[in-house]
Every structure is written in C-alpha cells, then in structure tokens.
Amino acid sequence: MLPKRVIGILTWREGLRFEEPAYLRKLVQTGQKLGAEIYLFSHQDVNVSARKIKGFIPKPNGGWMSKSFPWPEVVIDRYRRRVKEYIRLRNSDLFFFANSPFSKKWRVTNLLASDERVKRWIPETHVYEKGKVRNMLARHGLVYVKPGNGTGGRSILRVKSSGKDYSLSGCDKKHKHHVARIDTVEGVEKWVKTWVEEQRIRDGNFLVQQGLDLGLLRKHVVDVRLLIQKDERGEWTVTGCAIRMGEKGSATSNLHGGGKAIPFEWLMSRRFGEERGELIKQECYRLAFEVANTLEDYFGRMMEFGLDIGVDVDGRAWLIEVNPKPGREVFRQMGDMALYRKAIARPIQFALYLARNQARFLSL
Template sequence: MLPKRVIGILTWREGERFEEPDYLRKLVQTGQELGAVVYLFSHQDVHVQDKKIKGFLPKPNGRWVSKWFPWPEVVIDRYRRRVREYIRLRNSDLFFFANSPFSKKWRVTKLLASDERVRRWIPETHVYAQGMVRSMLARHALVYVKPGNGTGGRSILRVEKRGKEYCLSGRDKKHAHHTARLDTAVGVEKWVKRWVEEQQIRDGNFLVQQGLELGLLRKHVVDVRLLIQKDECGEWSVTGCGVRIGENGSATSNLHGGGRAIPFEWFLSNRFGVEQAESIKSECYQLAYEVAKTLEDYFGRMMEFGLDIGVDVQGRAWLIEVNPKPGREVFRQMGDMQLYKMAIARPVQFALYLAKNQARFLSL
C-alpha cells in the first residue's frame, strides 16, 4: 500500500486560536476524505533540525489537538498577516508551496492596468495623495477611497458628487457606518485626509479608484464574486460565481458588512434578459481566465483567486479587486452547497496533484 500524501496548511496561530478556523477545519477534513494527511501549522511550529512539524488537527468538540507530523510534500499558504517571521519563512526554500507570495493591491492594479491582455477591464486607479480625490471627482462623479492592503470591505469610503453636493459613506475598521454631506471639494479633501489617517492599516497606502455605476438595484451596491481555482489536473477552472447585494446605503457589497448573496444567472437574467446575461457571464469568465494567467506570469504558481467584478448599468464588466486567498462563503449564502464543497476541495486536490508531480515541477 502506498504511503499517504502529506499536505501542510500554513496559517496564523496564537495558542489554539486560528484565523478563519471554520474554513480551515473543513479544509483538513476534506483532505482526510481524499485520503491525504493534512494538518495546520504556523511559523513557530517548524522544527528544521528534526525535519518535523508540530501540526494541528480539529477535534469534534471544536477545539484543536497538536502532534508531530512528517515534513509536508506541499504547503498551501493561507497566512493573511505579513509578520516578519512569516515573510522569512516564505522567502526560505524549506517548503514546496502550492501558491506564490502575492503583492499589495496597488502593485497588482498597476500591473494589470499596464498589461494589454486585461487593461480594458481595469477602472482608473491612483495611490492616494493630497488633491487626488478632487482631481478624480473632476473626471468621475463617483470615486472610492480604499486601503491598498485591506480586506473584508473595511475602511472603504464612497465619495459621490450630486449636483453641488458631495455625499460620503463608508465603514470603518470595526464595520461602523459613517456618512457625511459636504458642499465643497476642499471640504471633501479634508474629510478624506482625516479618514485615511484614522483608517491606516499597518504600513499600507490608500488607493483612489474610479467609481462605477453598479446601482443595478436602487440604493444597493451590487457586484459579482467569482472564484477561479486550479483543479485536480492543475488547470484553471471557474468554480462558480454569485451576485452580492450590499446593505441598504452601504459603500460595499461585502458579506461581512451585511450584504447577501444570490445566484448569478437568476439576478442578471432578471436585470438584463437571458441573452445579455449569458454574454455578461461569458465576459466575466474570460476576464477571470486572463487575469489568473496574467498574474501567474508575474508572481509564479498560484492556485486560486477570488475576483470582485462590477457589472455596470450597461452590462459592462469591470475588475474591482483580486484576492489570492479568497473566502467561499458566497456559495453557502446562495444555498449552493455543492459549489461550496467543490470550492473547499479544489485547493487540496491541486496540492495532491502537485505532490504526485513534484519532481517535474522542481526541475522546471
């Protein structure tokens, strides 16, 4: 009998506290069902001299048990915090990773905007600086100010010019809702400057991005969350997509901020008709494949991306954001448990594919 494949999942840990524990628990269990040894570990669990890892497995009571595990053949990186020890580990050659390190949102946006394969889908975006919001509002009636390394819809500010008035709304780091109405561009600059200073996340800069007319529903922000992943044969494949509808008056559609998810085809067909909805879906898929291949060219091997895609009132698709370590709750919220399970299984299936073919990849 062949020995089981060994897959490690690198993540942040403090004691028995893990980031995204529910998802990681399901990832380990899925790996076990696929016949592999799968465990969680963090930077402090690596014992190089003994070539062993202090790994963690979920217990039925919701807690975790630790034990010694053999060195992983492949490591899935789910670490979401850029701490020094993690960066040092990623820059070492200790492990064979399923996914390469990624970059900050601004660098990614700049790369995509300069690549002829994908730039037609990228809204105008600049690094925040004094005067930039005012300059962008002269060209666009709607702009967004957002952190270059944020996540979960936090600290994103919506700034809209309505006649002679400016309407601002956003959620802060703690998801509290803020609004303001101002009557001068100078007043807007001062308000935004204070927002950026208060909402700064670690060492990240802020971006100012062209707002899109995504009001497919009155008073709600609507966008598409698409998940594209490598499959068990190592090929890019769109797992699925759903429409996210933001809370009434919210600047984002994020599910953490009170948004809800509904099936893509149902919503788009009702809004644009079956034929145009099919065309929009086709464009979203094309966008996803081109973005995945382009980013892999720049950063090296990747295994999945969550894409936030805006569909404007004319039915044109725009890339809002790319996440290399995405969630998959959109499928559960839609009630599509088959897609949800596939979205969890695919990272492990791809890691197993890499483990079986590791010699070939290491020789490239």
C-alpha cells in the same frame, strides 16, 4: 498500499487560536476524506533539524489536537498576516508551496492596468495624495477611497458628486457606517484626509479608484464574486460566481458588512434579459482566466483567486479587486452547498496533484 500524501497548511496561530478556524477545519477534514495526511502549522512549529512539524488537526467534538507530523510534500499558504517570521519562512526554500507570495493591491492594480491582456477591465486607480480626489471627481463624478492592504470591505469610502454638493458614505475598521454631505470640494478633501489618517492599516497606503455605477438594484450596490481555482489536473477552472448585494445605502457589497448573496443568473437575466445575461457571464469568465494567467506570469505558481467584478448599469464588466487567499462563504450564503464543498475541495485536489508530480515541477 501506497503511503498517504502529506499536505501542510501554513497559517497564523497563537496557542490553539487560528485565523479563519471554521474554514481551516473544513479544509483539513476534506483533505482527510480525500486520503491525505493533512494538518495546520505555523512558523513556530517547524523543526528543521528533525525534519518534523508540530501540526494541528481538528478533534471530532471541537477544538484542536497537536502531534508531530512528517515533513509536508506540499504546503498551502493561508497565512494572512505579514509578520516577519512568516515572511522569512516564505522566502526560504524549506517547503514546496502550492501558491506563490503575492503583492500589495496597488502593485497588482498597476501591473494589470499596464498589461495588454487585461487593462480594458481595470478602472482608473491612483495612490491617494492631496488633490487626487478632486481631480478624479471632476473626471468621473464618483470615486472610491480604499486601503491598499485592506480586506473585508473595511475602511472603504464612497464619494459622489451630486449637483452642487457631495455625498460621502463608508464603513470603518469596526464595520460602523458613516455618512456626510459636504457643499465644497475643499471640504471633501479635508474629510477624506481625516478618513485616510484614521483608517490607515499599519503603514499601508490608500487608493483612489474610478467609481462605477453598479446600481443594478435600486439603492443597493451589487458586485460579482467569482472564484477561479486550479483543479485536480492543475488547470484553471471557474468554480462559480454569485452576486453580492450590499445593505440598503451601504458603500460596499461585502458580506461582513451585512450584504447578501444571490444567484448571478437571477439578477443578470432580470436586469439585462437571459441572452445578454449569459454574454455578461462569459465576459466575467474570460476576465477571470486572463487575470489568473497574467498574475501567474508575474508572481509564479498560484492556486486560486477570488475576483470582485463590477457589472455597471450598461452591462460592462470591470475588475475591482483580486484576492489570492479568498473566502468562499458567498456560495454557502447563497444556499449552494455542493458548490461550497467543491470550492473547499479544490485546493486540496490541486495540492495532491502537485505532490504526485513534484519531481517534474522541481526540475522546471
């Protein structure tokens, strides 16, 4: 009998507290079903001299148990905090990682906006500075101000020019909604400046992005969450996509902020007709493959991306954001549990593929 492949999942840990514990529990359980020896660990759990890891696995009745595990053949990086110990570990050559380190949103946006393969899908985006909101409003009438290092739909502000005044709406760090109506562009600049100062995450910058008319449903912002992953053969494949529909009047479609997940085909065929809806889906898939391949060229081997894609009222697809450590709750919320399970299994299947073929990858 062949020995089990050893897969480690690198994540943040404090005591027995983990980030995204429900997902990580399912990831480890799925790996065990697929025949892997698999465990969670953090930067403080690595014993280099003994080539052992203090790893954690779920207890059957909840909670976590730890024991000493063998050195992982492949490590899946799910660490979502840029603490110095994590960065030091990522920059070492201790492990063979399934996914490479990524960069801040602004650098990624800049790279994609200047690459011939994908730039047609990128909305105009700039780093926030004095006067930038005024300039962008004059060009587009609608702009979004958002953190360059934020997640979960927090701290995103929507600014719309409405005749002689301006309407602003946003969701702060604590998911509290804010709205304002202001009658001068100078007042808008002042309001946005205060928002940026109060909502800044650590030392991160803010971005000002061309607003898109994503009102495919009246009074709701909607966008597409698409998950593209490497499969058991190491090839990019679209696992699935769904529509995220924001709360009535919300500036974002994010599920954490009260949004709902609905099937892609249902909304697109209702809005554009079945044939056009299928063409829009194909365009979203094409966008995803091009973006995944382009980013892999820049950053090295990657494993999965969650893409937020806006489809405007004319049926044109736009890339809003790329997340290299995406969630997959959209499929569960939509009620497609088979797709949800597949989305959890794929990272493990890809890691097992890498473990089997590690010698070939290390020689590249």
